[in-house]
Amino acid sequence: MHDGSTGRVRRNPSCLCSASPPPADAPLIVQVSRWDPLKDMAGVLTSFAEAGGSLDGAHLALVGPDVTGVTDDPEGGRVFAECAALWHRLPDRVRTRAHLVCLPMADAEENAVIVNALQCSAAVVTQKSLAEGFGLTVTEAMWKGRPVVASAVGGIRDQIEHGVHGILLDDPRDTVSFAAQTSSLVGDHCLAGALGAGARRRVLENFLDDRQLLQQTSLYRNVADV
Numbered sequence: 001m002h003d004g005s006t007g008r009v010r011r012n013p014s015c016l017c018s019a020s021p022p023p024a025d026a027p028l029i030v031q032v033s034r035w036d037p038l039k040d041m042a043g044v045l046t047s048f049a050e051a052g053g054s055l056d057g058a059h060l061a062l063v064g065p066d067v068t069g070v071t072d073d074p075e076g077g078r079v080f081a082e083c084a085a086l087w088h089r090l091p092d093r094v095r096t097r098a099h100l101v102c103l104p105m106a107d108a109e110e111n112a113v114i115v116n117a118l119q120c121s122a123a124v125v126t127q128k129s130l131a132e133g134f135g136l137t138v139t140e141a142m143w144k145g146r147p148v149v150a151s152a153v154g155g156i157r158d159q160i161e162h163g164v165h166g167i168l169l170d171d172p173r174d175t176v177s178f179a180a181q182t183s184s185l186v187g188d189h190c191l192a193g194a195l196g197a198g199a200r201r202r203v204l205e206n207f208l209d210d211r212q213l214l215q216q217t218s219l220y221r222n223v224a225d226v
Contacts, residue, residue, distance in 0.1 A: 009110055014098040016068065016084055017163040018092075022059035027186045029055075032115055032137045035064045035079040039126045042083050047128070047175040047182070049094045051226065054183035058062075059097045063118055065111075066102040115140075122146050123192065124185045130172050132156050138217035139207050142166070142199035147185045147192040149178065166195055 015140040017022075022028055028224045029048070032038035041062045048060045062083065067076040078197055090098060101118075103111050115137075119125060125141035127150040134155035141148050142165065150156045151172035185192045205211065 004042060009113055010107075012104045013063075013104065013114060015131070016087060017098070018095050022061075022097070024098070028118075028121055029058055029124045029126060029182060029204040030063060030118050030122040031125070031126045031128065032063045032118065033066055034073060035083070036073070036076060037079055038129055038131045040130050041079065041120075042086055043130075043173065043175055043178070044126055045083060045086055045098060046089075047178040048098060049090055050175055051179035051183055054179065055186060058101065058123070059187045061099045061101055061118060063101040063115070065105050066106040075174075091172060094209045098110075116144075119146060124182055126153065126178075126182060127156065128169070128172055128178060129153055129156070135159060138166075143203040143207075144181050145196040145200045147195040148199060149185065151183050159202070159207070161202075162197070164195075165199045173204055196210050 006144060022111055029043065031039075031044050033041060034043060041064065044062060045060070045169040048055060054158070064080065065076070066074075067080050080102070087095060087098060087100055099122075103114055105111060117139050119137075122141070125137075125146045125148050127135050127138050127148065129135065129151050129155065132151065132154040137154055138148055138150055138159050142159070148160060149168035150160060150168060152162070152170050153172055157168070162168040167185065169178055169181060171177065185195070212223065
């Protein structure tokens with residue numbers, strides 16, 4: 001929790017899945033986003049389905065808010081319904097490893113506890129946005145030392161240096177390349193670990209409040225010396 005205490009989850013997320021939850025030892029690919037067309041959740045699901053044998057054994061969790069609990073996102077219900085329809089059309093061997101998750105929104109801290117657990121459990125975190133500002137979920141995953149595969153769009157290009165802090169996809173609509181990049185991290189623990197470590201250093205040096213305060217202090221000192 002924000003005060004350092006242990007968080008509790010009292011409301012279970014609602015999941016659309018055809019089998020039991022992923023095994024504890026299964027590599028988990030996670031994207032946490034709104035059900036928004038620009039986040040391209042359907043594209044992530046398509047990419048996972050098209051990966052063929054390269055992601056066999058891995059599970060995918062597309063995680064977003066409970067669309068009935070978000071009143072300011074009129075497209076959320078439609079996008080989730082499109083993802084659900086796509087999920088139902090998947091072959092059994094893929095559908096049993098793909099999970100659509102709607103998080104409870106009544107308690108913001110409870111929601112954050114669930115998101116944190118999912119990100120920390122992920123082998124790879126993705127952000128296949130078609131457009132993006134500063135990707136908060138990208139930096140959250142980076143701070144937790146997770147390797148990230150993301151689209152080279154908007155603010156994400158400032159957050160990640162390709163091959164140092166994560167993997168950037170030049171064309172966010174290229175599902176084949178997205179699957180290949182994701183599977184390369186699932187299959188290469190050394191590369192995934194190196195990118196995760198680089199990602200955490202990147203956040204530590206650039207995106208925490210302490211860094212901003214130090215820069216502001218430096219600016220004030222420079223102004224005072226003029």
